[in-house]
Amino acid sequence: MNRPLTLKVAAIERETDDAVTIHLKQPLLRKVRYSAGQYLTLEVDVDGAKGCRAYSISSTPGLDKTLSITVKRVAGGKVSNRLVQELSAGDAVQTLGTHGRFTFAPQPGRGRHLVLLAAGSGITPIFSILKSALHFEPDSQVSLIYGNRNQQSVIFRDKLDQLRQTFGERLQLVHVLSRPDTPGAHEGRLTRERVMDILGALPGPQAREYYSCGPSGMMDEVTAALEALGIAPERVHQERFTPAKAPVVGGDTEKRVELLMQGQAFNFTVAPGQTLLDAALASGVQPPFSCRSGFCTACVCTRLSGQVRMREDHGLSADELNRGQALLCVGYPLTDDVRLQVD
Numbered sequence: 001m002n003r004p005l006t007l008k009v010a011a012i013e014r015e016t017d018d019a020v021t022i023h024l025k026q027p028l029l030r031k032v033r034y035s036a037g038q039y040l041t042l043e044v045d046v047d048g049a050k051g052c053r054a055y056s057i058s059s060t061p062g063l064d065k066t067l068s069i070t071v072k073r074v075a076g077g078k079v080s081n082r083l084v085q086e087l088s089a090g091d092a093v094q095t096l097g098t099h100g101r102f103t104f105a106p107q108p109g110r111g112r113h114l115v116l117l118a119a120g121s122g123i124t125p126i127f128s129i130l131k132s133a134l135h136f137e138p139d140s141q142v143s144l145i146y147g148n149r150n151q152q153s154v155i156f157r158d159k160l161d162q163l164r165q166t167f168g169e170r171l172q173l174v175h176v177l178s179r180p181d182t183p184g185a186h187e188g189r190l191t192r193e194r195v196m197d198i199l200g201a202l203p204g205p206q207a208r209e210y211y212s213c214g215p216s217g218m219m220d221e222v223t224a225a226l227e228a229l230g231i232a233p234e235r236v237h238q239e240r241f242t243p244a245k246a247p248v249v250g251g252d253t254e255k256r257v258e259l260l261m262q263g264q265a266f267n268f269t270v271a272p273g274q275t276l277l278d279a280a281l282a283s284g285v286q287p288p289f290s291c292r293s294g295f296c297t298a299c300v301c302t303r304l305s306g307q308v309r310m311r312e313d314h315g316l317s318a319d320e321l322n323r324g325q326a327l328l329c330v331g332y333p334l335t336d337d338v339r340l341q342v343d
């Protein structure tokens, strides 16, 4: 797990009426390492208590000097409104580091076709990946299919146009606007049918890899389109800002759990719908935790037996999940024989 870190705001750049990019200074002695596609976990004050929010990193490692996140206001949102409206250069933000396994690692010797699909603020990690591919995979082609309401609401509009000028035919930009205010864009939403049509008409190699990020509805449509086209799941990478389905609960009966921590065994029961962390805390056990949202991985543990299901698994890599790691704050026991070791 990364250690908490305070970062200074270098500059705030307005992208649209309701979105800003926050450029954070990289500390001289402890640079924040990240991969294109990952997010930064911010620790924030929410109603007088510590809370966490994840913001995907829009800067690109190896290319941009600042570590940048791009935040779009959510109606009634406690943190996004504060970040968009109140933060200024020189302010400090608390972070719990970078996380996430929606990552892109450029392979300079490879020539492939990266198809990126985004809507609204979902462009943030996609933008980092897009720049990484264009700059560090010179033989690859990139296509971006990007859904928004109208031209004014397109985050990174000028920067994308600039990249198109620099990289020419290597970058295809397909804008899909639900209420277009300029000619030249596809009209409508990124529905399954429209995504299939656009993908069918894309020039460039058919051997493609897909990266998508956007609101739940758009992600469901993109998933359905890729499935209908028979795209192999290992070629599809997705990031969701909101959970796909209602939270998973671990059945309708209480489960018994044993937690091994600092050489001691703690036994407690977990009520239906209760997370492992909440049940542990309710019984007086104090495992480490921070964000309570599955982002920061402070509450990571290893499953020794039994079954656990997680509501969110953003924070752990595929390898960590395969090794039986789980997060207490978003984990629910499914069986009565769950034994966990806090690492």
Ligand SMILES: Cc1cc2nc3c(=O)[nH]c(=O)nc-3n(C[C@H](O)[C@H](O)[C@H](O)COP(=O)(O)OP(=O)(O)OC[C@H]3O[C@@H](n4cnc5c(N)ncnc54)[C@H](O)[C@@H]3O)c2cc1C
Pocket: 039, 053, 054, 055, 056, 057, 070, 071, 072, 073, 074, 075, 076, 077, 078, 079, 080, 081, 100, 121, 124, 125, 239, 240, 241, 242, 314
């Ligand atoms: C992995 C990950 C990466 C993310 N990256 C970004 C990013 O790059 N840029 C960005 O702007 N946001 C991003 N988000 C969303 C961000 O973490 C917050 O959820 C968002 O800013 C809302 O927080 P809030 O405190 O303003 O809203 P809250 O006060 O938590 O919620 C207020 C209301 O808004 C709804 N809501 C919460 N989040 C969203 C959302 N994303 N879209 C629509 N409605 C929502 C809630 O259900 C609630 O009704 C990301 C989320 C995840 C999980």
